[in-house]
Amino acid sequence: MTVYVDKEQNRLGRMIMCHMFADSIAELHSMADAIGMRREWFQPFSFPHYDVAKGRRAKAISLGAVEVDRQRGSAIRRALRNSLVFRAEWKKAIASHLPKV
Numbered sequence: 001m002t003v004y005v006d007k008e009q010n011r012l013g014r015m016i017m018c019h020m021f022a023d024s025i026a027e028l029h030s031m032a033d034a035i036g037m038r039r040e041w042f043q044p045f046s047f048p049h050y051d052v053a054k055g056r057r058a059k060a061i062s063l064g065a066v067e068v069d070r071q072r073g074s075a076i077r078r079a080l081r082n083s084l085v086f087r088a089e090w091k092k093a094i095a096s097h098l099p100k101v
Contacts, residue, residue: 021048024089025093
């Protein structure tokens, strides 16, 4: 299993952010914990990911995350969307993020 960080440079206030995603949501959360991300920063709806600032991105890479360009990142996300195992995990992640009624 692999964690990926893309090369995006999106501004959020004064920060420059990229996306971190993984082959499994459990592995994504594990890396997020390792680099000091809060679980409430997890974004499951469009595609399971975290927006990561440059400093945490560098830490993720030092811990084994793989840097991908836009084309490779899109191909990986497309393959994951087609994976029945990943889609089941994604569905659970979305359900856990929905407000309890």
